[in-house]
Each structure stands twice: as structure tokens, then as C-alpha cells.
Amino acid sequence: MTGLVRGPSVDRPEAPPRLGGFRLPWVGHALPFGHNPVDFLRRARRRAGDVFAFTLLGQPVVFLCGPAAQEAVFRADEAVLSPREAYRFMTPVFGRGVAYDAEPEEMDRQIGHLLPALTSRRLAAHAQVMEDETEAYFGSWGESGTADLVATMNELTVRIATRCLLGPEVSRRLGPDLPGLYRDLESGIRLAGLLNPGLPLPAFRRRDRARAAIGRALAEVIAERRAAGRLSGATRGEEPEDMLATLLSARTPDGDPLPDETITGLLIGMIFAGQHTSAVLAAWTGVLLLSHPGHLPPLLAEQRETVGAGGPLTVPLLRRMERLEWCVREAERLHPPLVVLIRKALRDFRYGRHVVPAGTLVMISPAVSHRLPEVFRDPDLYDPGRYAPGREEHTVPYALIGFGGGKHRCVGMAFAYQQVKAIWSVLLRRYELGLGAGPHPPDYSTFVPAPRSPCLIRYRRCPALDRPGRTAEAFS
Ligand code: HEM
Known part of the structure; x- marks a missing residue:
């Protein structure tokens, strides 16, 4: 069974491209990600596009970027993309049986x-x-x-x-x-x-x-x-x-x-x-x-x-x-x-032509997607007026997250x-x-x-x- 299908539909599903560059076996890209996750994801997206796969400490991860992808992640059924399984590492803070x-x-x-x-x-x-x-x-x-x-x-x-x-x-x-x-x-x-x-x-x-x-x-x-x-x-x-x-x-x-x-x-x-x-x-x-x-x-x-x-x-x-x-x-x-939000894929999750296999950690990033020039004009510019009546750039659904x-x-x-x-x-x-x-x-x-x-x-x-x-x- 697959999750919600969003984005451009095509016939033959394929795995997201794997990120190249320096990585250690099992550790994967944990070193550059841990050092500066935003810079790592921004640079990786420039090379690999809006959907790509990498590994963090033995955990397969797929990163998705852009309002349509974010909508697909936020609206996916929890039996497909689970926040619970992704955020289990918070249990020592919340306590057993809570949240x-x-x-x-x-x-x-x-x-x-x-x-x-x-x-x-x-x-x-x-x-x-x-x-x-x-x-x-x-x-x-x-x-x-x-x-x-x-x-x-x-x-x-x-x-x-x-x-x-x-x-x-x-x-x-x-x-x-x-x-x-x-x-x-x-x-x-x-x-x-x-x-x-x-x-x-x-x-x-x-x-x-x-x-x-x-x-x-x-x-x-x-x-x-x-x-x-x-x-x-x-x-x-x-x-x-x-x-x-x-x-x-x-x-x-x-x-x-x-x-x-x-x-x-x-x-x-x-x-x-x-x-x-x-x-x-x-x-x-x-x-x-x-x-x-x-x-x-x-x-x-x-x-x-x-x-x-x-x-x-x-x-x-x-x-x-x-x-x-x-x-x-x-x-x-x-x-x-x-800077990043995560879900765990409990079943295969399909987004556009990509299939994210069950067991993968699905990651989206407010810090990366908030700087997309196709959504926010001059995205690196400090410009509070972009929210004024007549511009209202934040009203693009699932863009400001x-x-x-x-x-x-x-x-x-x-x-x-x-x-x-x-x-x-x-x-x-x-x-x-x-x-x-x-x-x-x-x-x-x-x-x-x-x-x-x-x-x-x-x-x-x-x-x-x-x-x-x-x-x-x-x-x-
Ligand atoms: C600047 C301050 C805050 C930021 C940036 C922030 C950000 C977020 C984000 C991004 C999520 C969604 C996580 C996800 O989907 O993976 C979230 C969920 C949540 N936040 Fe906040 N938050 C802030 C302040 C607060 C405050 C003040 C409270 C409570 C008084 C709060 C309570 C919660 C709760 C309970 C959830 C989980 C909702 C659910 O899973 O149904 N947050 N927050």
C-alpha cells in the first residue's frame, strides 16, 4: 500500500536519487548534517533537486522541498507518515505514554x-x-x-x-x-x-x-x-x-x-x-x-x-x-x-514519480523552503513588507511552515x-x-x-x- 500521491503524476515510480559526495559507511552524511544541517540541505538541494536520499547514522533519510511536497507530508495519513515514530526520541522529555x-x-x-x-x-x-x-x-x-x-x-x-x-x-x-x-x-x-x-x-x-x-x-x-x-x-x-x-x-x-x-x-x-x-x-x-x-x-x-x-x-x-x-x-x-521537521514512513510513500520506502525518515526543512525564490521574492532579503496587503507572500499554502x-x-x-x-x-x-x-x-x-x-x-x-x-x- 502507498501513501498520498501528490505532485506531477507519472507512470513508473522510482527511488529518490541518492546524494553523492563524501560520506562514511553507516555514518553517511551525519558529519556535515550535524555541523550545519541547513547549509548541508541547501547545498545538497542545489545539486540533487527537490527530492533526494541520504543516510544519517545508518538511518535512510529522504528530503523533500517545496510547498507541494510539504503539503503532501503534512497531509499524509499517519499510518503512512508517522510523527510518533519519528519523534520517539522525545520520550525522555515528555515521559512514557505521553504525546x-x-x-x-x-x-x-x-x-x-x-x-x-x-x-x-x-x-x-x-x-x-x-x-x-x-x-x-x-x-x-x-x-x-x-x-x-x-x-x-x-x-x-x-x-x-x-x-x-x-x-x-x-x-x-x-x-x-x-x-x-x-x-x-x-x-x-x-x-x-x-x-x-x-x-x-x-x-x-x-x-x-x-x-x-x-x-x-x-x-x-x-x-x-x-x-x-x-x-x-x-x-x-x-x-x-x-x-x-x-x-x-x-x-x-x-x-x-x-x-x-x-x-x-x-x-x-x-x-x-x-x-x-x-x-x-x-x-x-x-x-x-x-x-x-x-x-x-x-x-x-x-x-x-x-x-x-x-x-x-x-x-x-x-x-x-x-x-x-x-x-x-x-x-x-x-x-x-x-530547522527540520520529520516523519517516519511506516509504509511506502509516493510523491510524484518518487517512492519513499517504508522505514525511511522523511525530512522537510522550514529553513530551506523559506528561501525558495519561486515563492518568496529576493528570499535572502529582509523585507517585512512582503506580508503587507497586496503582496502577502506568506499566503501560498504550505510555503511558510x-x-x-x-x-x-x-x-x-x-x-x-x-x-x-x-x-x-x-x-x-x-x-x-x-x-x-x-x-x-x-x-x-x-x-x-x-x-x-x-x-x-x-x-x-x-x-x-x-x-x-x-x-x-x-x-x-
Ligand atoms: C516560536 C515558537 C514556536 C515554534 C517555532 C513552534 C514550532 C512548531 C512546529 C514546527 C510544530 C510542528 C512539528 C511537526 O509537524 O513536526 C509544532 C508543534 C507543536 N507545538 Fe509549537 N512552536 C512554538 C511555540 C509553541 C508553544 C508556545 C506551544 C505551547 C504553549 C507549542 C506547542 C506545540 C505542540 C503541542 C505541538 C504538537 C502539535 C501536534 O502534534 O498536534 N509550540 N510547533
Whole structure:
């Protein structure tokens, strides 16, 4: 049996061409791929075209590129192209029986339990948390100075994600340890995990220790909330409902509360899926914007017209910040936090004239496909105006895929966009900013490539949004 047939149809199916060049037996192309997957895939595509095969540590891989191929992958039946089998290496993060380790129907149910925490009503409440945490964080910056943009965005999104998803008690319990714990979770995702995520590697041990520490804190908080008969983390005053509260009130099809391990696994999974990815998107938004200061005046004008000098930052106001949204989208296009997405072929998968045999890892890449000149004009150019009415280059189906597509498209996209926009709205209104001397290439040594360190910005507090001469000049 074969999967969905897409693209140009022909009579005689054939195997995708194999990539040549230097490769070791069994290891295949793992060395150049591991060193810089995006550069490797871009160069390979220039040589071999939109569909080609290669090997990573004994695992056959087929790479597919372009909107039609991406649509075919995202819409394929899960019995043909399985995310579950591809992402099994995440089980040590999510836990047994949670997300990709569950049967597809159970995973769907688990994702369904998260959705009430991501509705527009709940996002409206989170907007206030995002603004408060951002103002509080930058409140400690003082009048002027320099800061590392990646570390800043990481620390800030840790605070926001912890409060919105896990609740205030976890922030209080683990406090300053949280950024390190989240970093250890993320750095435990390595190419070697494809082979076996249980290998005795130091990075995997750190991942497991971090998972256990967060899991313990969450288990204590869950027990406390259950014992006190309350869902939310508010002990006094108002605290918007966090995702833990949503999961505590969720029920299985039999009407039982969700097991504690499922709640813990889903929450850790959400932190994993959403925190560092958002930090990286926020950092790239800033690097791109500050290295193209010509785009700042209309953005500042938009801030003046929407929120002015004050707040509060509401969802309707954030929605009106169209230009800021284009800048975030351009960062998503040029530097998508997840550079490759994968599925495992459980049966032969047919795409156009190619047949991908069962057992192959099917790979697509937002980072490669976002630079196709047939979809995005001058694709290497920073041009947020490409999303303006009349151009709207992102509306080509399955072309902009930084948040995936089809059934498994990211459920946290609105949360992530809102967060990045809230952070930059506060920063733009409060500070004159400049970017340290570049270049600022992506750091491919991590799973979610941020601008390489050090990535310094210089800031000076600026009470008047419309003060003349606000610029973002590079400094060295
Ligand atoms: C900039 C930030 C983010 C990026 C770039 C991002 C990207 C993605 C991508 C590409 C996928 C699809 C993976 C695939 O098809 O193989 C995905 C799925 C997912 N994301 Fe995100 N994400 C972000 C933030 C978030 C946040 C904030 C949350 C939760 C609050 C979240 C939760 C999820 C979940 C649960 C899935 C799996 C959905 C499913 O399989 O049905 N993500 N994300």
C-alpha cells in the first residue's frame, strides 16, 4: 500500500536519487548534517533537486522541498507518515505514554486537553502576564547598558512560560535554576537520539536530571493544589488561570482526572515546545530589526498610534500592531527556530514519480523552503513588507511552515506570536537600542539555532516614544 500521491503524476515510480559526495559507511552524511544541517540541505538541494536520499547514522533519510511536497507530508495519513515514530526520541522529555509515546488517538486527546488553555479568552489574560513580566524584567536594566540579546530573551520567556503554563508556585520553588534546567532539557536533543535517546551521554544525563527536577516540583504543586481543593496557583489576588489549572480540571473519556504523570509530561512538553523556540524567535526578530534600522521609524509610529507610551497591552492592541507582526513573521521565515521537521514512513510513500520506502525518515526543512525564490521574492532579503496587503507572500499554502502545517500544526503559535510581539512592543517603547557588531550567524550547535553568542545590544532608556533621532546604530 502507498501513501498520498501528490505532485506531477507519472507512470513508473522510482527511488529518490541518492546524494553523492563524501560520506562514511553507516555514518553517511551525519558529519556535515550535524555541523550545519541547513547549509548541508541547501547545498545538497542545489545539486540533487527537490527530492533526494541520504543516510544519517545508518538511518535512510529522504528530503523533500517545496510547498507541494510539504503539503503532501503534512497531509499524509499517519499510518503512512508517522510523527510518533519519528519523534520517539522525545520520550525522555515528555515521559512514557505521553504525546509521541502514546497511540495517535490518545495523543490527539492529550493535545485536546491543552487547547482550552490556548483560547483567545485565555490568551487575553496571558497578555497582561506577558506585559507585567516584561516590564518587571526590564525594570532591573537601569538607564543604559549592554545585554546579551539571546540570554535576555531566554530569561524573559522562561519567566513568562513558567507563569502561564506551570503556575507561580513552580517559579517560586525553582526560581533562578529554571533557565539552566530548561536549557539542559533542550540540549539533550541530539542527532544521537535518533539512534537511542537512552545512550549514556553526558547531555542525555543532564536532560534526565533536569526533567526529574522539574517533574518533582510539579508533582509537589499538583499535590498541594489537589489537597487545597483549588485548581489555580492564586493564593491571594488575581492570577490568570495557568495551563496546570486547565489540566487539573480535564477529564479522561471515563470521567476521571488525568493521571499526575500525564499532566507533568504534557506541561514539561509544552515548556520544551514553546519556551526556547519563542526566545529564539524573539532574538532573531531583534537582530534582524536592529540590523535594518531603516524599518524602525514606521514601527515606532505604529507603537505610538496603538499603545502610546502607556499600557495595558491588550490583545486588540497587539492585533493592531501589524508592522510588528510582519517583522516577527520575517524572522520566522529567515530563521525558523525548528530547522527540520520529520516523519517516519511506516509504509511506502509516493510523491510524484518518487517512492519513499517504508522505514525511511522523511525530512522537510522550514529553513530551506523559506528561501525558495519561486515563492518568496529576493528570499535572502529582509523585507517585512512582503506580508503587507497586496503582496502577502506568506499566503501560498504550505510555503511558510515555521509552525508546521496540517493536523500537527503548532497549537502554541498564537501564544508565541503574542509573546514575541508583547516583548518587542515594550522594548521599542522604553528603549533606544543598538546592535553589537556582526555578523550574527545561527549557532547550529544547538537543536534550536539562536544567533551565535555573544549577541550584544546596547540600550538607553527613553521616556518619550516620539523623541526625534531615535536610531539603532551598530556599535562595536
Ligand atoms: C516560536 C515558537 C514556536 C515554534 C517555532 C513552534 C514550532 C512548531 C512546529 C514546527 C510544530 C510542528 C512539528 C511537526 O509537524 O513536526 C509544532 C508543534 C507543536 N507545538 Fe509549537 N512552536 C512554538 C511555540 C509553541 C508553544 C508556545 C506551544 C505551547 C504553549 C507549542 C506547542 C506545540 C505542540 C503541542 C505541538 C504538537 C502539535 C501536534 O502534534 O498536534 N509550540 N510547533
